[in-house]
Amino acid sequence: MTARPDSGGGPAPDPTAQVLVRAVVDAVEAVGGYAGGLYLRSGTQGLLRIAVIAGLPGRLFRPWWRLHVNRPYPAGEAYRSGQSVLLPDAETSMRRFPQLVAGLPFPFASLYEPVSAGPERLGVLFVLRDATPGVAISAHDREALRAIAERLAGELSALAGDGAPPVWEGDPVYAPSPPRDNDAREAVDRLTQAVLSLDRQGRIRYVSAPARELLGPDGEGLHGRLVWEALPWLGHPAYEDHFRAVFLAHAPVLFPARRGRLPSGEWLSIGLYPGRDGVTVTIASTDPPAYAPSSMVRPGAGLGSPADRASAMYRPVALAIALTEAVTARQVSAVVTEELLPAFGGRQLAIYLLNERHLYLAWETGFPQGFLDRFDGVALDVRLPGVETLTTGRPMFFESMQHLAAAYPGIPLDSHVGARAFLPLIASGRPVGSCILGFDSPRGFSPEERTVLTALAGLIAQALERAQRYDTEAALARGLQAALLPNRLPVFEDVVTVGRYLPGTVGMDVGGDWYDVIETGPGMLALVIGDVQGHGVAAAATMGQLRSAVRAFALSGNTPEQIVRGTNRLLIDLDPGQFASCCYVSLDRESGRACAVRAGHPQPLLRHPDGRTQVLDLPGGVVLGVDADAAYPVTELMLEPGAVLALYTDGLVEMPGTDIDDGVERLRASLAAAAPVPLTETADRLISEVGDSANRPDDTALLLAARIPDPP
Known part of the structure; x- marks a missing residue:
């Protein structure tokens, strides 16, 4: 799905855009709003784009056309969480989303509803309306908006089945403004004051006779044009806050503006008077304000004005x-x-x-x-x-x-x-x-x-x-962590092992994920993966101690259950209050028999030689570091020649706004679809999804082990 840049004529004509525009218009009308829009996913992972704008001049709100889902804005939270975000007034908005209010410091209410098709997030529908301080948004309005979002999700899913995936690129399209009542034009023309009428997109729909006389050559051909394009001297960035205020807060705004260049430019008094269908602009000649330095080519509103403050x-x-x-x-x-x-x-x-x-x-x-x-x-x-x-x-x-x-x-x-x-x-x-x-x-x-x-x-x-x-x-810190992970894994003729590690990108600290492959005796090896709680040098150091402890216990001839129990008690002694998850698998390379112990860690995956892939159901004990007397049951497995065992940490399957079970299922499907050899390519494929993301909240470890099939 692609966007057509606005050319002044309303929405793009393709069927998808018509569906989007109808949903936004219905949402605005259903909850008594004056503006609204729709964010959709873009082709860039984690980036939302506004596909439709209704009731707002897009030029004034261009900084909000693109939004990363991890930014602290209400649309991002609705997308991540899959839950409605309802902000009835400026106080609630400031308390929950200060960055939104810092950029748009005006009193308005806003409602955000995720558009989801099952577990898949498609976008966020939003409506702006007058603030209602102290009055919560009603259940009726919440349900009305949710119903429209559900209907839109169904329509988008149907369009996706016809080859139009709900991905938006480019500029938004504009929902048409409602028709205006022009019966009062003759009365307005009798006034000496110059008057313009704008629709909710900022397009000039009416120019009074005094306005044409006052503006002179500027007053010709104004109808249907954006006010900032028709009157460029009103398009200075210093005046944008005034227009944003009148479109969002629905309160009159007065300010001086200069037409033309100094020193010959004329000072005008501009009045903006909002209504639900548009804005009335009054223009009158005025004396220069107290502050008008001659050095300014195109000045702002002046010292002490509300906009400058x-x-x-x-x-x-x-x-x-x-x-x-x-x-x-x-x-x-x-x-x-x-x-x-x-x-x-x-x-x-x-x-x-x-x-x-x-x-x-x-x-x-x-x-x-x-x-x-x-x-x-x-x-x-x-x-x-x-x-x-x-x-x-x-x-x-x-x-x-x-x-x-x-x-x-x-x-x-x-x-x-x-x-x-x-x-x-x-x-x-x-x-x-x-x-x-x-x-x-x-x-x-x-x-x-x-x-x-x-x-x-x-x-x-x-x-x-x-x-x-x-x-x-x-x-x-990353150098410390890299030093604590194995430089290379041991090489065997009958078993191939591959490890991968990715640090997180969100936050300033490294994590405590680790993996290891240990040759514990003739024909025996141990596959280990773990995840220390928290981030930073302390977590990495604890990870190094646990890895050393597991290796020492394993090389001392202990059973898998004894190894995990001993590591648990050691962690409690080393750092009370710290905890970690772990999965330990002892494998007989010749027979393929394995014994697995799990301590609060995600369930491993097993890909059978025929490609069938399952999530193993290993009964496990609590995470390490919590209970010194915890028991850790042992589960016996069989790895046939050609089978692949996948151990991983939660960073590979846990993503903001999604259920971890969905992540595990996604990983299982990827492993099932991967070619069994070479194993390095399989590992790269499994980790690429999180590796391509610029916003990884957690680090990730992956360990694969495959038994080599007997030669034909």
């Missing part, structure tokens, strides 16, 4: 909240791209990090390919704005590339003509690097914007410094 407060808050989740330097840079650029209307971003008195390019977006390569690795004694902003500690702002070229004659310039901001990245007095923001067109920077950008640069620097420390500490 809100921007100065919530933009740093939104970025700070998002930065707390960023772990690596790449994640920090991605957050800055997603949160900072849209807030200020920027199109280009470059982040340089300091290393041994040179600046190295760590991240870029929006610049011509290869343009920044010439600045990569530049020394701190070179006269460049990206260098001098760091060495002096002062941010530098240029209203256009002409201003930049005048200040730095001979500096290479790209094809853009817009403004540039160079921000020093300094954390706790220590230089970290520099950040460059680029804009498509010339613009000024008000004192508020300069202050906010400088403060944000400090937050970015702190996050990058933390990320650099993480990279160093994580490398040390």
